[in-house]
Amino acid sequence: xxxxxxxxxxxxxxxxxxxxxxYDSLDENRLSDWPPHFSEDCLYRVVSRENFERxxxxxxxxxxxxxxxxxxxxxxxxxxxxxxRYYRRFPGPLRVQAESNALVSVQHNLLIIxxxxxxxxxxxxxxxxxxxxxxxxxxxxxxxxxFVFDSxxxxxxxxxxx
Amino acid sequence: xxxxxxxxxxxxxxxxxxxxxxYDSLDENRLSDWPPHFSEDCLYRVVSRENFERxxxxxxxxxxxxxxxxxxxxxxxxxxxxxxRYYRRFPGPLRVQAESNALVSVQHNLLIIxxxxxxxxxxxxxxxxxxxxxxxxxxxxxxxxxFVFDSxxxxxxxxxxx
Amino acid sequence: xxxxxxxxxxxxxxxxxxxxxxYDSLDENRLSDWPPHFSEDCLYRVVSRENFERxxxxxxxxxxxxxxxxxxxxxxxxxxxxxxRYYRRFPGPLRVQAESNALVSVQHNLLIIxxxxxxxxxxxxxxxxxxxxxxxxxxxxxxxxxFVFDSxxxxxxxxxxx
Numbered sequence: 001x002x003x004x005x006x007x008x009x010x011x012x013x014x015x016x017x018x019x020x021x022x023y024d025s026l027d028e029n030r031l032s033d034w035p036p037h038f039s040e041d042c043l044y045r046v047v048s049r050e051n052f053e054r055x056x057x058x059x060x061x062x063x064x065x066x067x068x069x070x071x072x073x074x075x076x077x078x079x080x081x082x083x084x085r086y087y088r089r090f091p092g093p094l095r096v097q098a099e100s101n102a103l104v105s106v107q108h109n110l111l112i113i114x115x116x117x118x119x120x121x122x123x124x125x126x127x128x129x130x131x132x133x134x135x136x137x138x139x140x141x142x143x144x145x146x147f148v149f150d151s152x153x154x155x156x157x158x159x160x161x162x
Numbered sequence: 163x164x165x166x167x168x169x170x171x172x173x174x175x176x177x178x179x180x181x182x183x184x185y186d187s188l189d190e191n192r193l194s195d196w197p198p199h200f201s202e203d204c205l206y207r208v209v210s211r212e213n214f215e216r217x218x219x220x221x222x223x224x225x226x227x228x229x230x231x232x233x234x235x236x237x238x239x240x241x242x243x244x245x246x247r248y249y250r251r252f253p254g255p256l257r258v259q260a261e262s263n264a265l266v267s268v269q270h271n272l273l274i275i276x277x278x279x280x281x282x283x284x285x286x287x288x289x290x291x292x293x294x295x296x297x298x299x300x301x302x303x304x305x306x307x308x309f310v311f312d313s314x315x316x317x318x319x320x321x322x323x324x
Numbered sequence: 325x326x327x328x329x330x331x332x333x334x335x336x337x338x339x340x341x342x343x344x345x346x347y348d349s350l351d352e353n354r355l356s357d358w359p360p361h362f363s364e365d366c367l368y369r370v371v372s373r374e375n376f377e378r379x380x381x382x383x384x385x386x387x388x389x390x391x392x393x394x395x396x397x398x399x400x401x402x403x404x405x406x407x408x409r410y411y412r413r414f415p416g417p418l419r420v421q422a423e424s425n426a427l428v429s430v431q432h433n434l435l436i437i438x439x440x441x442x443x444x445x446x447x448x449x450x451x452x453x454x455x456x457x458x459x460x461x462x463x464x465x466x467x468x469x470x471f472v473f474d475s476x477x478x479x480x481x482x483x484x485x486x
Contacts, residue, residue: 086288128351248474250435
């Protein structure tokens with residue numbers, strides 16, 4: 001077990017507040033609030049567990065900068081291709097491990113629930129996030145966000161931010 | 163992000179303990195332990211996301227005092243109209259924001275699972291709680307509890323406390 | 325509500341880190357890391373809610389020592405009887421209550437999600453853990469782990485550690 005947070009200036013508390021804000025922007029559909037949670041030169045990646053465990057570079061979705069995430073959001077808000085629905089994210093406990101003075105890795109499970117407005121809610125994805133968060137000018141930012149989902153079946157919902 | 167808890171006497175820790183007790187009373191079916199978590203002149207409301215976001219006053223369920231909640235519980239324990247089943251609540255991380263010396267707002271996601279005893283467990287509701295908790299005579303109490311569920315479809319289970 | 329953690333040397337923080345490690349070993353399928361979380365003379369029990377509430381000794385699965393858990397793991401890794409699938413566990417908030425200087429009880433809800441790699445994720449179990457954790461030679465260990473699941477229907481997945 002890890003008590004190594006002492007070597008970093010990033011507190012567990014601030015990491016928990018960061019994710020509240022992160023997931024809130026997505027759940028409440030305030031998409032333009034989502035990219036500011038990333039650093040400019042971030043890596044955002046959604047990948048199946050099989051590819052991840054084999055170390056394959058293949059990803060379902062990948063973006064290599066905050067600007068690419070901003071583009072995604074612009075695209076999403078312009079095209080509403082599918083039936084009205086809501087996504088809601090249920091993160092599990094955060095496993096925070098210090099990497100340096102200004103960098104922590106944060107792993108946690110994530111369950112994503114989809115509700116079509118006239119249907120019963122259902123699970124669309126179950127998986128684990130492998131994130132790295134850095135402290136930059138007094139603010140936490142995602143340097144790496146990798147979501148590894150358990151299924152091989154790729155749901156349409158993947159075009160939506162995770 | 164919010165560090166404003168400093169202006170209130172209510173600690174995050176006590177809020178977390180409060181919800182453990184709250185959800186425990188419901189999950190374990192100790193219904194008479196549920197109303198004491200509310201203040202006498204509370205507002206309890208269950209509303210669909212569409213109505214909530216449009217600011218419509220329409221609610222699926224509403225109660226405007228602790229006594230009304232006590233009445234609900236009495237009604238529920240007398241009538242067991244449907245097949246034997248269990249509900250279990252999975253709250254997401256609590257987003258606590260100070261409003262005053264003795265009042266905090268607490269938002270969090272909530273996933274409600276239903277298990278009919280001879281069937282597989284299933285999701286009955288996914289949504290977000292918009293609560294206000296006050297400190298009154300040394301004790302925390304819900305002044306406002308609003309549960310906004312994502313679907314437009316109203317499940318039978320709604321008659322049961324959330 | 326419980327503030328009695330003051331009578332024990334076990335901190336809430338260390339209990340949270342313990343469960344991160346516990347659930348991680350199972351979710352990531354590192355089964356040999358699972359038994360070391362138990363004390364040598366532990367009790368591990370999986371039981372339906374009906375039997376549990378009636379106080380019946382009947383369990384679906386029971387093991388009375390760490391060695392029996394090691395045997396289970398050996399059995400599981402040798403026989404891969406069923407279709408490839410992943411399990412992922414979503415624990416609810418931990419309710420920690422001090423029992424003595426070196427013993428706490430920990431109750432929490434648990435949602436277990438199963439993903440067959442070419443299917444949509446689904447709930448296999450919803451229930452509550454009634455655990456006891458002791459501090460032994462500076463390390464936390466499960467002395468008792470009882471998982472009470474809400475359904476009467478026993479899924480195949482029960483042979484897998486919870």
